[in-house]
Amino acid sequence: MNTSSATAPAGAIRLPAVHLILSDAGCEALIAEYGRVQTLEGARALLAELRAKLLADRDGGDTSIPALLAMLSARLREQNASPLRPVFNLTGTVLHTNLGRALLPDSAVQAVVDALRWPMNLEWDIDTGKRGDRDNLIEDLLLELTGAEAATIVNNNAAAVLLMLNTVALNKEVIVSRGELVEIGGAFRIPDVMTRAGAVLREVGATNRTHLKDYDEAAGPQTALMMKVHTSNYAITGFTKSIELDELAPLAKKHNIPLAVDLGSGTLVDLEQYGLPHETTVRETIEGGADLVTFSGDKLLGGPQCGIIVGRKDLIAQIKKNPLKRALRVGKLTLAALEPVLALYRAPDLLPERLTTLKLLTRPAADMRAQAQAILPLLQAALGAGYVVTDEAMMSQIGSGALPVDQLPSYGLVVRPAAEGRISNALGVLEQRLRALPLPVIGRVAQDALWLDLRCLQDHQQQRFIEQLGQLAA
Template sequence: MDVRRHLPAVDVLMATSLLQELLQHHGHSLVKRAVRDTLDDERRRLQEQPSDTGVVLPALDDLAQRCATRLDNLTQPNSRAVFNLTGTVIHTNLGRSPLSEPAIEAMAEAARHPVALEYDLESGGRGDRDTLVESLLCELTGAEAATVVNNNAGAVVLALGALGAGREAIISRGELIEIGGAFRMPDIMQAAGCRLHEVGATNRTHARDFEAALNEETGLIVKAHTSNYAITGFTKNVPETELAEIAHRHGVPLMVDLGSGALTDLAALGLPYEALPRDTIAAGADIVTFSGDKLLGGPQAGIIVGKREMVERIKRHPLKRALRLDKLMLAALEATLRIYRDSDAPARDIPTLALLTRLEADIAETAERLLPAVQSLLDDIEVTTQDCMSQLGSGSLPVDRLPSRALVWRPMAKDRQGRERALRRLEAAFRSLPRPVIGRLRDGALHLDLRCLMGDVQEQRFLDQIDTLKTNYLQRQAGERA
């Protein structure tokens, strides 16, 4: 007799009280899919089971619970909010900068309604979507004109293609940077149609190197801010004011890629200095490119500011349309720029700046509040607090660190393999929480840097998951033993 025939029918399983309740929330089609998939899994299990062993069919309620679990997995979004406790504030893999509430509200409004995206309300004719943010960018940077695209890599490619295609682009050898995903400046220049002309040495480049390289094939001089690494020691680079003078004397533009692109003086906030677009424009740069979603604290965007004639050439390039921002990102960027223009305290109103400037004493207080709730949670894991150092992230100020405080979860097994298994089990248990917690493995322990766990609401959401964490951990432990 084929025992699989004794599994309940789809309709019988769907008639259980648990699935009837889920039908009210998820609808017939999705619940039925979960039921069918669960029954198919059980049939495969029974088919693979040796015929000489006793076969026990699962109880109806057990099958219903498995259907509910599968349904929960089916409805879980792939893009999920997580707790970023890695110690890297602007984390590329975790979405970089969180947006301000005004930016979120602006995106929601733009999503719900038609907006005047490329429509001029004053004249009633066709408009330019760049006008939504251009005046704000010019006011904040001192530039004559501005345009925006989907990210800073796109901004660099577009600017190079519009200003230097078919000609040489001169750049210091020490600035041939590579950003995430093996995206290298030489490759960007090639894709934009420029011919790379590198000058100087890795650690030292002089003004005379640029002077000697300039020729009738030169299209522009490029300076790239080395935001994702640092060269120290016996070094030399040419200041932007001097580069601008050289470029303009020979009739070619100077383009500066700032990378992160802060719009407020970070040093005044107690943070390491970062180059400002306004200062770069004042130094004589013709075009400046920078990101919207790093130190600026806005949505993903590539921002291009500079001389009007240069910006107009960039906007006429065929790639501009392919790289343009949609209405949601433009709404968020406009709202973010308005905060910089209008707020008396951007470090309070821009979440990224608030996290970066959070006081060490405040983070330590968070650690002391959380410690009693987790200290005795798991018998084989010791939890302590420890001083640590956060980093800005996303290539911003790679050397500088910010003092912080962490919860350190350290397995107490006597043997190394046991500690490693417990550590992997713990990290997986945190990642499988309803709101996953992402920390950093270091020195045989899981470190949860609390810099980005700011505010009573965030703390409570973290604590609300503690019981689930224990259940996840013990279930994984039991599965390993089985």
């Protein structure tokens, strides 16, 4: 007699053999979707876990083949679920760095789909039949929109700054005001980037006040670059002074030193024409005397993640010859998405309708209020008596370091616990429930309430949002 069989709990021998599970008609759909190898490995792992439970005299539950197939299906589905998931951004921050920043317009989305399905003339000149430069695909548009002499593209603005410094100022000094030595998300600090780029930082002025003479006195034989950094994610107020571009450009020219401006977010149009706060444009910066300008593609520009460098032709040519350029270059998907976004700027009067980012930034509060009033009773019914939902005015922000002190009038839903006491626990539970939905809902907790700003809930997404409220109730 087999001793192990005799001493094993009765339940342990109730498990079917793995080949019986795979040969069952109910397993055919799993094999068709996930492949035989993955399904086999999943079945073996599931049986091993259940066997360990039964041998430990723990309840293994229903171990029939239909029940096992249901467990196997759930396991395979979870195992193959993408960690990158769409969410509802109801935080009130339009360009949310952690949620992917700018949403692309339909023209850019279709261009990316085409680039995924077809070979593209990424580095091939169709007219001459010879090898081309991938920057040529978008350079003409950038020159038209910015007034620069030349342009090049890398994978983000941090890379643009790194590449520019390494090319123009390797082992030489770069003059920067102390008030502009910024740190942005992810511990990206200007001094650290300069060190990595091989440039020597020459700080001038004080944290709150820098004068033109500070730049003038610092300029010398070892100076390769004067640089202004847009303080996009903070503002210094009070007893302050900074040197504007129109003052610094003539000084840089007098010393024959190139002047670079890191605009950070960067915009190609005057936002004031759309009722938004003014942000210095790339064209204004070029016309103001900057020799090089760096900015992002996925912030105010409303395109894909990339870093754009525009400016003097001779300096851009040097940058493109730097071996780091190949390491930092973008692929066909980025260029496919960027070109149609740039093309939209040729019709600035139509931009609020066609550019998703600008459409969200200029969305009327009245539209959001109507949306809130339509959703409120449905959300209240889903949450039950434990919470009170109200529709209220609130303030949105642009995000990603753009205009940090400016806010946009908005409207949305505010959820508060019905009972006093243990408010933070009730809000934490609610926030978790919203994040657990098939399409997670991301809001913000403040002032003992959960705020759901509807600025970024587009009309075509509203029905999907409403449909899953039933699951929230369950």
